[in-house]
Amino acid sequence: MNITATLFVQALSFALLIWFAAKFIWPPLANAIEERNRRISDGLAAAEKGKAALVEAERKGDAEVKAARERASTMLGETEKRAAQIIEEARDAAKAEADRMIAGAREQIASELAKAKTELREQVASLAVAGAEKILQREVDARAHAEMLGKLKAQL
């Protein structure tokens, strides 16, 4: 119950314990907790950043898909137009070819007709002479009537 020298021993013990706590307990614990707090806040910030990046990437991806779709539809339209054009061209070419062939055939027909007419003309003269010989019962001098025959040939 009395105050004795125990007081000094106890005070010294107290001082030693405080020194020990200040040197070996407080700093590592404070550092560990602070370090963890820092890491947690860093992690949260990184998560936030990641979320923002994800949103940005999604936005970009959407835009790209939209652009690609637009490009595809333009290409499709162009292709269709081109196909129609090709068909049109083919049709025109075929028609031209057909016209050309018809014209050729007509030309050939006309030339053959002319040839036949010419041949016929040649033969008409001799036929007429032969007919006249029969009628007159005598030879007709073809040379004497050549002028008349020539006129006849031209009339045919």
Place this chain on the structure above:
Amino acid sequence: MAAQELHTPSDYISHHLHNLTVKVGEGGFWSLNMDTIVMSWILGIVGLGLIWMVAKGATTGVPGRLQSFVEMFFEFVDSTVRDVFPGSRALLGPMALTIFTWVFLMNLMDLLPLDWVAGAAGLVGLHAWKPVPSTDLNATFAMSFSVLILVIFFSFKAKGAGGFVHELFTAPFGSNPILWPFNFALNLIELLAKPVSLGMRLFGNMYAGELIFMLLGLLASIASFSAGGLLAGVAATALTWAWAVFHILIILLQAFIFMVLSVVYIAMAHEHH
């Protein structure tokens, strides 16, 4: 339980209130309460050693159960100090941590059955052994006057030696030289009242708690000799249990109060202008 020597109730109580004293020099003031010193050392080493072991291997990743507990305790002390004291906690933090740990463990010894402790001490040949250092005024005053030294130290730090002395002589009433003795006397009382009340509060609470355990123990022992013994025995057991449960609260509360008041006194010294 050395029952042969302890015939009367006053023998029983005074036996339990005796420290194991060793003289150094001529005795009287120059003697040491060995039980207080040894118990304080054991408790200090166990308490701070446990925290130290955790602090040494503290991971910054996911903490284990023990580390979580120690960190919770650390945060509790740290925030308590931070609320009161605005400056650096490099010294006050460890001081508060030491006070709370040490005082709590000292108080906790109050829950040891005191007859068992005395019996165990008797078996190894010690005539007395008080297991609760905080029922020794030397232990509580050692802490509270160390706090006084820190109060004076922080006053010096905040105001300088001149400012501290100036405040000592002029503070509450004014700087008129006639008032100097009154100022000084009042400041001296104020300064001394802090550690005395701090040490006395803890000592008184723990001493009274210990005494009540003794009286209840006495009731149990007296009861066993009387006619209605069984009833008194049951009552003593129930009351001892109830008091022990209540005492758990007191133990924690006193450790907390000692810590907070120490920090508050030092913060006041630090802030005064």
